[in-house]
Amino acid sequence: MKTLTQAFWDIIRNLRRAPLLFGTVIFGIAAALCTHLITFGFIEKLTEDKREYSVYNTVSVIGADSFGQSTFEKITSMPDIKNAFLFFLPKDADYILVGWYGNEPENWFPLGEGSFLSGSAEKNEAYVSTDIALYDAEKSQSVTIGEKEYEIVGSASLFAFNLMTGMERGASPELLSCSSFVFVNLEELLNTDISDACIRVQFDYDADGGKRDFSAAANELFAEYTEGGTSSEIFTPSDPFRDNMSSNLASFVAIGCLCLISYMNIIGMYLYHLSLQKRRFRIYMIVGARKKQMLGILICKYAVLFSLSFAVSLALSALAKPLFERIRISYILTPKAAAAVFLSDFILTLIICIPKMMKLCGTKYNRCTLRRGNES
Amino acid sequence: MKTLYLIYKSCSKHFAKEIFLILQITTVIILLNTAITPFVNNFRLERAVLKGIPENAVYCSRPTFYYEGEKNEDPFKIFNADTRVENVCMTYYTSGEVNGLKADILLYSKGVFDNFSSVLKNGHWTYDTSGIYLNEALQKYTSGKRVSVDVSDGTLAFSDEYSISGTTNKEDIVYRIDVGGSAPEISQIAVNFEYIRNISTAHTPFLAIIPFDFDGRPDLLSSLGGSVLVLKSGVDPNEYVSDLSEKSYSGQLCLLSELRENSRHRIEETYKFDSLLAVLLAVSAVFGISGYTYLKTKSLQKQMGIYKICGCKNTAYAKIILLTNLILVTVSSLAAFLLRNIISLGEGNDSAASFLISITFIVFICLAPIIITLSSVKRLTFSELLYFGD
Numbered sequence: 145m146k147t148l149t150q151a152f153w154d155i156i157r158n159l160r161r162a163p164l165l166f167g168t169v170i171f172g173i174a175a176a177l178c179t180h181l182i183t184f185g186f187i188e189k190l191t192e193d194k195r196e197y198s199v200y201n202t203v204s205v206i207g208a209d210s211f212g213q214s215t216f217e218k219i220t221s222m223p224d225i226k227n228a229f230l231f232f233l234p235k236d237a238d239y240i241l242v243g244w245y246g247n248e249p250e251n252w253f254p255l256g257e258g259s260f261l262s263g264s265a266e267k268n269e270a271y272v273s274t275d276i277a278l279y280d281a282e283k284s285q286s287v288t289i290g291e292k293e294y295e296i297v298g299s300a301s302l303f304a305f306n307l308m309t310g311m312e313r314g315a316s317p318e319l320l321s322c323s324s325f326v327f328v329n330l331e332e333l334l335n336t337d338i339s340d341a342c343i344r345v346q347f348d349y350d351a352d353g354g355k356r357d358f359s360a361a362a363n364e365l366f367a368e369y370t371e372g373g374t375s376s377e378i379f380t381p382s383d384p385f386r387d388n389m390s391s392n393l394a395s396f397v398a399i400g401c402l403c404l405i406s407y408m409n410i411i412g413m414y415l416y417h418l419s420l421q422k423r424r425f426r427i428y429m430i431v432g433a434r435k436k437q438m439l440g441i442l443i444c445k446y447a448v449l450f451s452l453s454f455a456v457s458l459a460l461s462a463l464a465k466p467l468f469e470r471i472r473i474s475y476i477l478t479p480k481a482a483a484a485v486f487l488s489d490f491i492l493t494l495i496i497c498i499p500k501m502m503k504l505c506g507t508k509y510n511r512c513t514l515r516r517g518n519e520s
Numbered sequence: 521m522k523t524l525y526l527i528y529k530s531c532s533k534h535f536a537k538e539i540f541l542i543l544q545i546t547t548v549i550i551l552l553n554t555a556i557t558p559f560v561n562n563f564r565l566e567r568a569v570l571k572g573i574p575e576n577a578v579y580c581s582r583p584t585f586y587y588e589g590e591k592n593e594d595p596f597k598i599f600n601a602d603t604r605v606e607n608v609c610m611t612y613y614t615s616g617e618v619n620g621l622k623a624d625i626l627l628y629s630k631g632v633f634d635n636f637s638s639v640l641k642n643g644h645w646t647y648d649t650s651g652i653y654l655n656e657a658l659q660k661y662t663s664g665k666r667v668s669v670d671v672s673d674g675t676l677a678f679s680d681e682y683s684i685s686g687t688t689n690k691e692d693i694v695y696r697i698d699v700g701g702s703a704p705e706i707s708q709i710a711v712n713f714e715y716i717r718n719i720s721t722a723h724t725p726f727l728a729i730i731p732f733d734f735d736g737r738p739d740l741l742s743s744l745g746g747s748v749l750v751l752k753s754g755v756d757p758n759e760y761v762s763d764l765s766e767k768s769y770s771g772q773l774c775l776l777s778e779l780r781e782n783s784r785h786r787i788e789e790t791y792k793f794d795s796l797l798a799v800l801l802a803v804s805a806v807f808g809i810s811g812y813t814y815l816k817t818k819s820l821q822k823q824m825g826i827y828k829i830c831g832c833k834n835t836a837y838a839k840i841i842l843l844t845n846l847i848l849v850t851v852s853s854l855a856a857f858l859l860r861n862i863i864s865l866g867e868g869n870d871s872a873a874s875f876l877i878s879i880t881f882i883v884f885i886c887l888a889p890i891i892i893t894l895s896s897v898k899r900l901t902f903s904e905l906l907y908f909g910d
Contacts, residue, residue: 165818168811175807179800186796395793398551402800408544409808416815472788473796 147437151444155452170453172413176406177457180485182464183399185475187388192476194384196349198251199310201226203362204344205369206311207376211243211333211341218365219245219330224348227251230333231307231319232341234289239276239324240304241289243333251346253306258298261329270294271327274301287326294328307344311379410493414446418500425504438505446497450490458482538848541812545852545882548805550860552878555798558791560874566780568693569710572637576751578761579697579779581704582744582771594741598769604755607631609748610734610741611697615724616671618654619662623726625671626694629734635750636695643686647731651685658726659687669728675743682730694727700745704774705783708746746771806885814889817841821897838894842887849886853879 158166194200211230219228227246234241249260258279261269270287277285279299286293304320319342345365347356358380369376389396421442428438461477468475582595594600596608609631616625633647641656652667662684670679688694695710734741751760761773774782788795820841827837860875 165815168815172807172811175803175811179804182800183796392793395797398554398797399793401547401551402797402804405544405547405801405808406804408540409804409812412540412808412812413815416812416819419819468796468799471795471799472785473792473799 147440148444148448151441151448154441154445155448166417169413169417170449170456173410173450173453174456174460176409176413177454177485177489178460178464179406180403180489181457181461181477181482182468182475183403184481184485185461185477186473187385187399188478188481189474189476190388191385194388197384198226198346200381200384201349201356202310202344202346202381203358203365204311204342204379205362205366205376206340206342206379207374208341208343208366208369209339209374209376211336211338211343213334215343215365215368216331216334219345222347224352225345226348227346228330228344229307230330230338230341230343231325232338233319233322235337235339238322239273239326240307240319240322241333242307242325242327243330244271244327245330246346252309253300253302256298256300258296260298261327262297263329265329265331268292268294269297269329271298271300272296273323273325274299275324276326289326289328294326308342310381311342407489407493410489411496414449414493414497415500417449418442418497418504422504429505435505439501442501442505443494446494446501447490450493454486541809542848542852542855545809545849545886546855546859548801548809549853549856549875549878549882551797552801552805552881553856553860553875555794555801556877557871557874558787558794559798560871560877562783562787564873565693565711566706566783569706570776570780572693572695573709573748573776574635574750575776576753576755576757577635577776578749578751578757579704579709579746579774579776580749580769580771581700581702581708581746581774594738595744595770596741596747599747599749604751604760605749606752607635607750609635609695609697609750610744611695612676612732612734612740612744613696613698614671614673614676616669616673616728618652618658618669618726618728619667621658621661621726622724623658623728624724625669626696626727626729627732627734628695628729629732631748631750632695633731635748638692639689640686640692641689643684645686648685649731649733650683651731652682653686653688653729654684655688655692655727656690658728659684661726667728669730676737676740688727688729694729697746697748698744700771703782703786704746704772704779705786706776706779707783708779709748749773802881805882809882810885810889813845813886814893817890817893821900824897834894834898841890841894845886845890846883849879849883853882 155166208230219225225246226248227244229245229252230243231240244261245263247260247263249255256274256279258271258281261271270289272279272287276287277296277299279285279296285296287296288294302323302325304322308319343366345361347358347361362378362380366376366378370378425438425442428441458477461475465475465477580596580599596610599605599608608629610629611632612627614625614627616623618625628647630647633645638645640653643653652669654662654667666681666683668679668681671677693710697709699708701708751757757775761775764773824837828834856878857875
């Protein structure tokens, strides 16, 4: 406590004696910390925005050979399911048959003419791609699948990659070349003969704010497809941060360099400040201060100085937010991220500065350090 | 000689001590250069485009989707009939063969020649349907004064012989106003052909501009995404747009200022990372490099006092310090210059103009604190200088 008080008063004294010099040190460190806070907040915001996309909330299985009542019940019993769909290429057919559950298809493809499936299996509705039929409100049209006739309620122009977004393109190449689709209610495909089908289940992001364990959810829904050494493969959503990083690698490297420069600033500023302390610490040593005590003062002083700069940087980052929004840059300042920046920066810079601090408190000293002036 | 010796002594001491500062300045220059390049390029393009087109122009962008009945109809008929409109300028972009070489072909209507200015390397910028304008690369491959052109793209097919009317400059702005879109921007009117060629693989290195009579081709007109209406002198574009009933034409009319605004928004959205980097680098450099230089110069006050006692004048001392730092910035700039071709955020993210801006910024932030400190210490007495920091 005594050391901390001593460090605090030391800073006050420095501020009184040379406010401009000390202010430059504090604002220099604050600017560097500000850089870290804003870049991390920016990346966090980008990732957070992406997290809401449907592909980052969807679990899939490829190579399913059956779709039974139990899987359907598992899907429909979950309260936070937004959409679920199964698609495959039926034998001897030149279109992809899609079984759909949920009423938010616009998350996957733009809706065209007419309406979408109402979700009621009794209605025998079908939604088709425009190359099969163009929906006309004044004309009653139907499509026959197997022996059953379905009334066309709408049509849209769409491609296979609309349904396969976020999945590896090589996962199902035969489907990618197809642009003809027939959508029916998912329930219609129960116990139908399907081969190498793809089942995708999209969860509602708002239900848990992106904190869901997708691996557990995928296992719960699709465990039966991978049991017994089948060729089925489960896909869980990729990490939006990693996706962001791989698509903007050069920018991330540049941001990394910027952070390094900021570290250099913090260290440079602090080492300059340290060089001003040489004489005082020699005197401390002469009057009997132990190395441990002096190191304690230095570390405490660094902690206070760093905390002061961090407080300034937090205020600056919050104040700069509306200015950045003017150039369409938005970032979030979460307590978690702020704490992470504070701790990581403090520990890292302290580790780098400790040898210099040790040298300052060392018993070997040059008599010149006792002379007047700071730069000996 | 003495000053040079002192500069050498301070430099050798300074450089060994300031190796991190050199590294920092080099990194800042390289990163700042790549970060501001898209904005500098856009600014230069905008300036060049706006210089080449009349101020009272209005961009007419057609909707991407239109009814079957609108096909084979002249979408700009209403503007041609309007007495306030002097010219409806149109272009059509396609590809074809010039003397057997695959080339990008741009067809220009008479209005483009009459109202849009162009700086040709040689020749005259006039509407003559028997003439053709080639870019330098294509010119090199054509011998003789006449060239044959073959175009067949599904919408348009023709084969003709033209005399060469002129050659375009490498940096010439190429007008391409047929693109349209929901948020048209400056690059919708014109682009630097070399730039487009660099970023798109579909383009060939060759370009031919052909004066073309659009009036007799309603099928071609209906496929154009946009045109530029040049109003008669005295007609205010703002008033013209607000007077015209939206139902009388399909699409949207945009003033040049709106196109600029759209461009700015798109650039900001596309280069978010770059703008963030540029702002933070500037802040970091001002507080870091500038602050550090300030602290360092301030701590040299004692040395300055000793120099003064030994008979050194203020200006001589200032010269030593300034030149030492200038050499430091020059070394860093040279390193950045050598490295900038290797390290860039993306293709085309490097330009001489942005590099110069970065260097100027660094020179300013490095030297400004020194000048401020040196001019402020001029007033200090010997003892104030010698006992600095005590």
